[in-house]
Amino acid sequence: MIRLEALTKYYGEIRAVHSLTFSVARGEVFGLLGPNGAGKTTTIRMLTTLTKPTSGRAWVAGYDVVEEPLEVKRRIGIAPQHLNLDGELTARENLEFHGRLYHMPRSERRRRIEELLAFVGLEERADDLVEKFSGGMKRRLLIARALMHSPEVLFLDEPTVGLDPATRRKIWDLIRSLRGEGVTVLMTTHYIEEAEQLCDRVGIIDRGELIALDSPSQLKRRLGSFTVEVYHSGRVERRFFPTREEALEYGAEHARCDACDFSVRETNLEDVFIELTGRRIE
Ligand SMILES: Nc1ncnc2c1ncn2[C@@H]1O[C@H](COP(=O)(O)OP(=O)(O)O)[C@@H](O)[C@H]1O
Ligand SMILES: [Mg+2]
Incomplete structure:
Protein backbone atom coordinates (compact mmCIF):
# COMPACT_ATOMS: atom_id res chain seq x y z
CA MET A 1 0.00 0.00 0.00
CA ILE A 2 2.98 2.25 0.67
CA ARG A 3 6.41 1.73 -0.79
CA LEU A 4 9.55 3.79 -0.39
CA GLU A 5 12.69 3.27 -2.42
CA ALA A 6 15.79 5.10 -1.25
CA LEU A 7 13.62 8.09 -0.40
CA THR A 8 15.84 11.01 0.50
CA LYS A 9 15.34 14.65 1.43
CA TYR A 10 17.89 17.41 1.88
CA TYR A 11 17.05 20.89 3.10
CA GLY A 12 20.10 22.66 1.75
CA GLU A 13 22.98 21.01 3.55
CA ILE A 14 20.73 19.34 6.12
CA ARG A 15 20.05 15.72 5.40
CA ALA A 16 16.57 15.26 6.88
CA VAL A 17 15.80 11.82 5.43
CA HIS A 18 18.39 9.44 4.08
CA SER A 19 17.60 6.64 1.67
CA LEU A 20 14.55 5.14 3.34
CA THR A 21 13.41 1.85 1.86
CA PHE A 22 10.46 -0.08 3.23
CA SER A 23 6.88 -1.09 2.46
CA VAL A 24 3.64 -1.02 4.39
CA ALA A 25 1.03 -3.68 3.66
CA ARG A 26 -2.68 -3.04 3.21
CA GLY A 27 -4.44 -2.90 6.56
CA GLU A 28 -1.22 -2.61 8.52
CA VAL A 29 -0.63 -0.13 11.33
CA PHE A 30 2.95 0.91 10.77
CA GLY A 31 4.89 3.16 13.13
CA LEU A 32 7.90 5.34 12.50
CA LEU A 33 9.55 5.72 15.88
CA GLY A 34 12.37 8.15 16.50
CA PRO A 35 13.50 11.17 18.50
CA ASN A 36 12.69 14.76 17.55
CA GLY A 37 14.46 15.76 14.40
CA ALA A 38 14.80 12.15 13.16
CA GLY A 39 12.99 12.92 9.89
CA LYS A 40 9.54 11.51 10.63
CA THR A 41 7.52 14.55 9.59
CA THR A 42 9.66 15.05 6.49
CA THR A 43 8.97 11.44 5.48
CA ILE A 44 5.23 11.93 5.93
CA ARG A 45 5.36 15.19 4.00
CA MET A 46 6.99 13.44 1.05
CA LEU A 47 4.54 10.53 1.14
CA THR A 48 1.59 12.91 1.26
CA THR A 49 2.93 14.98 -1.67
CA LEU A 50 3.46 18.10 0.45
CA THR A 51 7.17 18.22 -0.23
CA LYS A 52 9.27 16.77 -3.05
CA PRO A 53 11.94 14.16 -2.38
CA THR A 54 15.50 15.14 -3.29
CA SER A 55 15.97 11.63 -4.65
CA GLY A 56 14.44 8.19 -4.47
CA ARG A 57 10.83 7.27 -5.12
CA ALA A 58 7.66 6.42 -3.24
CA TRP A 59 4.25 5.02 -4.10
CA VAL A 60 1.06 5.31 -2.10
CA ALA A 61 -1.96 3.19 -3.02
CA GLY A 62 -0.12 2.33 -6.22
CA TYR A 63 0.57 5.91 -7.35
CA ASP A 64 3.90 7.68 -7.54
CA VAL A 65 3.92 10.59 -5.09
CA VAL A 66 5.82 12.86 -7.49
CA GLU A 67 4.28 11.81 -10.80
CA GLU A 68 0.67 11.39 -9.70
CA PRO A 69 0.10 13.58 -6.64
CA LEU A 70 -3.61 14.09 -7.27
CA GLU A 71 -4.29 10.36 -7.39
CA VAL A 72 -2.34 9.99 -4.15
CA LYS A 73 -4.14 12.89 -2.44
CA ARG A 74 -7.54 11.47 -3.28
CA ARG A 75 -6.73 8.25 -1.45
CA ILE A 76 -5.05 9.50 1.69
CA GLY A 77 -6.06 11.22 4.88
CA ILE A 78 -3.62 13.32 6.91
CA ALA A 79 -3.66 14.30 10.56
CA PRO A 80 -0.63 16.59 10.77
CA GLN A 81 1.60 17.06 13.79
CA HIS A 82 0.59 20.71 14.11
CA LEU A 83 -3.13 21.20 14.56
CA ASN A 84 -4.55 23.01 11.55
CA LEU A 85 -8.25 23.04 12.32
CA ASP A 86 -10.23 26.22 11.91
CA GLY A 87 -10.85 27.37 15.48
CA GLU A 88 -13.52 29.85 14.41
CA LEU A 89 -15.65 27.07 12.96
CA THR A 90 -17.53 24.36 14.83
CA ALA A 91 -16.47 20.72 14.75
CA ARG A 92 -19.23 19.95 12.27
CA GLU A 93 -18.30 22.90 10.06
CA ASN A 94 -14.67 21.79 9.95
CA LEU A 95 -15.77 18.39 8.68
CA GLU A 96 -18.29 19.90 6.29
CA PHE A 97 -15.65 22.18 4.81
CA HIS A 98 -13.31 19.26 4.28
CA GLY A 99 -16.06 17.18 2.66
CA ARG A 100 -16.73 19.98 0.20
CA LEU A 101 -13.04 20.26 -0.64
CA TYR A 102 -13.21 16.61 -1.62
CA HIS A 103 -16.39 17.13 -3.64
CA MET A 104 -18.41 14.76 -1.49
CA PRO A 105 -22.12 14.92 -2.29
CA ARG A 106 -24.22 16.63 0.37
CA SER A 107 -26.06 13.52 1.56
CA GLU A 108 -22.83 11.60 1.87
CA ARG A 109 -21.22 14.49 3.77
CA ARG A 110 -24.07 14.51 6.24
CA ARG A 111 -23.96 10.78 6.80
CA ARG A 112 -20.20 10.68 7.14
CA ILE A 113 -20.10 13.64 9.54
CA GLU A 114 -22.56 11.99 11.91
CA GLU A 115 -20.72 8.70 11.66
CA LEU A 116 -17.34 10.26 12.38
CA LEU A 117 -18.52 12.53 15.19
CA ALA A 118 -19.83 9.39 16.87
CA PHE A 119 -16.65 7.49 16.09
CA VAL A 120 -14.44 10.07 17.82
CA GLY A 121 -16.96 10.74 20.59
CA LEU A 122 -17.67 14.38 19.76
CA GLU A 123 -21.41 14.21 18.95
CA GLU A 124 -22.32 16.42 21.89
CA ARG A 125 -19.74 19.04 20.95
CA ALA A 126 -20.50 19.00 17.23
CA ASP A 127 -21.79 22.57 17.18
CA ASP A 128 -19.25 24.13 19.52
CA LEU A 129 -16.41 26.27 18.26
CA VAL A 130 -13.19 24.30 17.95
CA GLU A 131 -11.19 27.04 19.69
CA LYS A 132 -12.98 26.04 22.90
CA PHE A 133 -11.87 22.40 22.59
CA SER A 134 -9.23 20.68 24.72
CA GLY A 135 -6.08 19.32 23.08
CA GLY A 136 -7.47 15.80 23.11
CA MET A 137 -10.73 16.85 21.49
CA LYS A 138 -8.85 18.69 18.77
CA ARG A 139 -6.72 15.63 18.07
CA ARG A 140 -9.83 13.48 17.80
CA LEU A 141 -11.45 15.94 15.42
CA LEU A 142 -8.27 16.02 13.36
CA ILE A 143 -8.50 12.25 12.93
CA ALA A 144 -12.19 12.48 12.05
CA ARG A 145 -11.39 15.11 9.43
CA ALA A 146 -8.63 12.95 7.97
CA LEU A 147 -11.13 10.09 7.63
CA MET A 148 -13.91 12.22 6.16
CA HIS A 149 -13.44 11.16 2.53
CA SER A 150 -12.89 7.47 3.50
CA PRO A 151 -9.20 7.31 2.56
CA GLU A 152 -7.45 4.01 1.97
CA VAL A 153 -4.33 5.21 3.74
CA LEU A 154 -4.21 7.35 6.86
CA PHE A 155 -1.13 9.32 7.91
CA LEU A 156 -0.97 10.30 11.56
CA ASP A 157 1.96 12.49 12.53
CA GLU A 158 2.49 12.32 16.31
CA PRO A 159 -1.22 11.78 16.99
CA THR A 160 -0.91 12.03 20.78
CA VAL A 161 1.86 14.56 21.26
CA GLY A 162 1.34 16.61 24.41
CA LEU A 163 -1.73 14.69 25.58
CA ASP A 164 -2.18 13.28 29.08
CA PRO A 165 -2.04 9.48 29.42
CA ALA A 166 -5.83 8.98 29.67
CA THR A 167 -6.53 11.05 26.56
CA ARG A 168 -3.70 9.33 24.76
CA ARG A 169 -5.38 6.00 25.43
CA LYS A 170 -8.61 7.24 23.85
CA ILE A 171 -6.72 8.07 20.68
CA TRP A 172 -5.08 4.63 20.80
CA ASP A 173 -8.54 3.03 20.92
CA LEU A 174 -9.53 5.02 17.84
CA ILE A 175 -6.45 3.86 15.95
CA ARG A 176 -7.07 0.27 17.02
CA SER A 177 -10.61 0.33 15.71
CA LEU A 178 -9.34 1.65 12.37
CA ARG A 179 -7.28 -1.49 12.02
CA GLY A 180 -10.50 -3.48 12.19
CA GLU A 181 -11.83 -1.51 9.23
CA GLY A 182 -8.91 -2.30 6.98
CA VAL A 183 -7.51 1.24 6.78
CA THR A 184 -3.75 1.28 6.29
CA VAL A 185 -2.14 3.53 8.89
CA LEU A 186 1.31 5.07 8.85
CA MET A 187 1.90 6.92 12.09
CA THR A 188 4.90 8.57 13.66
CA THR A 189 5.71 8.84 17.30
CA HIS A 190 8.53 9.49 19.71
CA TYR A 191 6.64 7.65 22.46
CA ILE A 192 8.00 4.16 22.95
CA GLU A 193 4.86 2.80 24.54
CA GLU A 194 2.69 4.09 21.72
CA ALA A 195 4.72 2.26 19.09
CA GLU A 196 4.74 -0.92 21.18
CA GLN A 197 1.04 -0.84 21.94
CA LEU A 198 -0.33 0.08 18.54
CA CYS A 199 1.90 -0.90 15.69
CA ASP A 200 2.06 -4.17 13.82
CA ARG A 201 5.54 -3.18 12.72
CA VAL A 202 7.84 -0.38 13.76
CA GLY A 203 10.57 1.31 11.79
CA ILE A 204 13.10 2.93 14.10
CA ILE A 205 14.47 6.08 12.52
CA ASP A 206 17.40 8.15 13.71
CA ARG A 207 19.08 11.10 11.99
CA GLY A 208 17.11 10.38 8.83
CA GLU A 209 18.09 6.73 8.63
CA LEU A 210 16.11 3.59 9.20
CA ILE A 211 18.10 1.62 11.74
CA ALA A 212 15.71 -1.26 12.46
CA LEU A 213 12.37 -2.53 11.23
CA ASP A 214 10.24 -5.35 12.57
CA SER A 215 7.32 -6.12 14.86
CA PRO A 216 7.83 -4.74 18.39
CA SER A 217 8.08 -8.26 19.84
CA GLN A 218 10.61 -9.33 17.24
CA LEU A 219 12.75 -6.22 17.75
CA LYS A 220 12.85 -6.95 21.47
CA ARG A 221 13.41 -10.66 21.02
CA ARG A 222 16.42 -10.03 18.85
CA LEU A 223 18.02 -8.02 21.62
CA GLY A 224 16.85 -10.41 24.35
N1 LIG B 1 11.38 23.12 6.16
C1 LIG B 1 12.56 22.78 6.66
N2 LIG B 1 13.67 23.50 6.37
C2 LIG B 1 14.88 23.15 6.87
N3 LIG B 1 15.10 22.10 7.68
C3 LIG B 1 14.05 21.36 8.01
C4 LIG B 1 12.72 21.64 7.52
N4 LIG B 1 11.87 20.72 8.03
C5 LIG B 1 12.65 19.89 8.77
N5 LIG B 1 13.93 20.27 8.77
C6 LIG B 1 15.04 19.58 9.45
O1 LIG B 1 15.02 18.23 9.04
C7 LIG B 1 15.30 17.36 10.12
C8 LIG B 1 14.14 16.40 10.32
O2 LIG B 1 12.99 17.12 10.79
P1 LIG B 1 11.57 16.44 10.96
O3 LIG B 1 11.26 15.68 9.75
O4 LIG B 1 10.62 17.51 11.36
O5 LIG B 1 11.84 15.45 12.18
P2 LIG B 1 10.81 14.76 13.19
O6 LIG B 1 9.44 14.89 12.64
O7 LIG B 1 11.28 13.34 13.29
O8 LIG B 1 10.96 15.46 14.51
C9 LIG B 1 15.57 18.25 11.31
O9 LIG B 1 16.96 18.45 11.38
C10 LIG B 1 14.87 19.53 10.95
O10 LIG B 1 15.47 20.62 11.58
MG1 LIG C 1 7.76 15.61 13.46
Missing part, protein backbone atom coordinates in the same frame (compact mmCIF):
# COMPACT_ATOMS: atom_id res chain seq x y z
CA SER A 225 13.34 -10.26 25.78
CA PHE A 226 14.55 -9.76 29.38
CA THR A 227 16.74 -6.98 30.65
CA VAL A 228 18.82 -7.16 33.79
CA GLU A 229 20.13 -3.95 35.26
CA VAL A 230 23.03 -4.31 37.66
CA TYR A 231 23.74 -1.28 39.84
CA HIS A 232 27.12 -0.76 41.40
CA SER A 233 28.36 2.46 42.96
CA GLY A 234 25.96 4.65 41.02
CA ARG A 235 26.58 2.95 37.69
CA VAL A 236 24.11 0.82 35.80
CA GLU A 237 25.11 -2.05 33.59
CA ARG A 238 22.45 -3.43 31.25
CA ARG A 239 22.44 -6.93 29.76
CA PHE A 240 19.82 -8.73 27.69
CA PHE A 241 18.78 -12.37 27.84
CA PRO A 242 16.24 -14.57 26.10
CA THR A 243 14.74 -15.81 29.39
CA ARG A 244 13.99 -14.35 32.80
CA GLU A 245 15.94 -17.17 34.46
CA GLU A 246 19.14 -16.32 32.64
CA ALA A 247 18.68 -12.64 33.46
CA LEU A 248 18.14 -13.42 37.15
CA GLU A 249 21.17 -15.67 37.20
CA TYR A 250 23.37 -13.00 35.68
CA GLY A 251 22.07 -10.42 38.15
CA ALA A 252 22.68 -12.64 41.16
CA GLU A 253 26.21 -13.34 40.02
CA HIS A 254 27.15 -9.77 39.22
CA ALA A 255 25.54 -7.89 42.07
CA ARG A 256 27.37 -9.51 44.94
CA CYS A 257 28.99 -6.57 46.75
CA ASP A 258 27.14 -4.79 49.61
CA ALA A 259 26.56 -1.66 47.57
CA CYS A 260 25.33 -3.65 44.56
CA ASP A 261 21.83 -4.49 43.46
CA PHE A 262 20.02 -5.62 40.34
CA SER A 263 16.58 -5.82 38.79
CA VAL A 264 15.07 -7.81 35.95
CA ARG A 265 12.32 -6.49 33.65
CA GLU A 266 10.99 -7.03 30.17
CA THR A 267 12.94 -5.40 27.38
CA ASN A 268 11.27 -2.44 25.63
CA LEU A 269 11.84 -0.53 22.41
CA GLU A 270 13.76 2.16 24.29
CA ASP A 271 16.36 -0.51 25.09
CA VAL A 272 16.45 -1.41 21.41
CA PHE A 273 16.99 2.23 20.46
CA ILE A 274 19.70 2.77 23.08
CA GLU A 275 21.48 -0.38 22.04
CA LEU A 276 21.46 0.73 18.39
CA THR A 277 22.38 4.38 18.91
CA GLY A 278 23.85 4.79 22.38
CA ARG A 279 21.23 7.48 23.08
CA ARG A 280 17.71 7.68 24.49
CA ILE A 281 14.63 8.49 22.39
CA GLU A 282 12.51 10.64 24.67
